[in-house]
Amino acid sequence: MTELVLDVRDLVVRRDDLVAVRGVSLQVRAGQRVGVVGESGAGKSLTALAIMGLLQPGWRAEGQVLHDGVDLTKISDKAFSSRRGRTLSMVFQDPLSALNPTQRIGAQITGVLRRHTRVSRDEARRQALDLLVQMRLPRPEQMLRAYPHELSGGQRQRVMIAIALACYPQLIIADEPTTALDVTVQKQVLRLLDGAVKERGCALLMITHDLPVVAAMCDYVLVMYGGRVVEEGPVATVFRTPRHPYTKGLLESQPTLDNIGLDGTGRLPSIRGSVPPLHAMPSGCAFRTRCDRADGRCETVPVLEGTESRAACWHPVSVATPAGAR
């Protein structure tokens, strides 16, 4: 087994009495690509921010986040800062607001290089140029001198990825990296991210609500609901034979050419109800209020069980039932 680059144990993220992440454990091995999926409010982004130590004031993380031999929840801001952007980095959702509007692109990329490596100004500039070329940005020389507002959304996201990749991190956390982009641009950006991550051999933790993205880019997937991991396993196993009713529902509510009904007759299946607000999350299995299989047992929290893939459910979907059958 290859070495772990991230080992999160029993992560809890809370703001006073509001608990948004309720004991998440996840591992990422060197070079592995792990996807985290779930609806908004499942606690995906807070998990990512807690790992990076960048929670908003008021939010607190408990548990362990082991990375590169240290527990990130225990080290000082200075020690953590020397790792952010160097051994682990992050790509954020909205490229429109994630770049400093008053700083040139070049300076934003060389900034991270010069913060973490002892390169000269010229060398940093050369590396920044290389990164822009690698990210297939047009006219890279001019782009170094450009300001963020002069770039398109897709270009900005590629700059974000360049910043995240600059110091060859062991792990990149990408939080909905393409959600804010046009569909056509999404593909390009994902392909570039995919290629760059592969080439550098760095691991990827991809947070998204987009199941096809996970299917295309990840080896392993965790499905989150109500602040907990409800199912996890190799992507092929989980997507082919989902065992948690929530995973199954998510997969079935994906529009495909078969179920959208081009003649106007089809109805897209959906999970009934919506994610309850944080303060009204049901006890026990958080999904039970929306689940057809729920009974009295579901008032106790189920644990993750299974061999190839693991699901936290008292009444898992039988493996024999093919996905899609009701």
Added chain:
Amino acid sequence: MLVFLARRFAFFVLALVVSSVLIFSLIRIAGGNVAAVMLGKGASPQAIDELMAELGLDRPLPVQYFDWVAGMLRGDLGTSFRTGEPVTDLLVDRLPVSVPLALAGLALALLVAVPVGTYAATKAGTPTGAFVATLSQVGIAIPVFWAGVLLSLFFGVKLGWLPTGGWTPWTVSVTGAIRSLVLPMVALGMVMAATLTRYTRTAVLDVMNEDYVRTARASGMTKRAALFRVGVRNASLPLVTVVGLLAAELIGGTVIIEEVFSLPGLARMILSAVSAREVIVVQSTVMVIVAFVLVVNLVVDILYGVLDPRVRVTR
């Protein structure tokens, strides 16, 4: 950038023209007659008319206006009707009082407000932060004249450290001049600092909540570095605007504080000129002040363009 500068400058010139027309008309609408004031109560209407003609005040208004503007363009601000002194000389006497007072007040305000406001922003949501915010709120509510009177009572009357008012010209004694400016400057500066502290706090807080600060942190900036290199720098944009707007308030504050500390500055000169209906003195002095405020705002806008690349394209 050149287009931006040219546009901004054209706007500046236009603003100067419009304000000159406004100043010229307002004083005439306000009424009163310099000749009547000069000749006293018993003067015959005929004598008044003669003096008016002598002073050139019987000419059509457009002629008077263009005469005044042409004079200013040559650097001639006109002459006092009563004393025959050129307005330029009157100004040169007063500026060494008013200009250092206004600039030092503003500088003091910024020196206090930027660090305190930034500190308050980092402590937002804590008791310390609330204390600083409340303190600056109280500061905003204090009128300049009251602050002046209090300072004068404490440091001037009770402790006797500084003069309670009056003026020692720079030519007589530099330290004397500075001593007479300290209390008015502090009064003016502290009250403005309170307003600026609020703005700084809000501006820094706003910036620190921006996604790009999080990006900076995610790429390895420490909290401190992100606060100073990204937070304060980007917060300076809204602050620069506020300073531009405060320039006008600064002049108003100077007028009041000069009265409180009986300083022979621009303010007192205008007040006495208004009561004597010295049309040309009032009009030229007010024009100089307006031009000053406009220049400050021009500088502010150019600075804004330098600080924020987006402004150059959008305006």
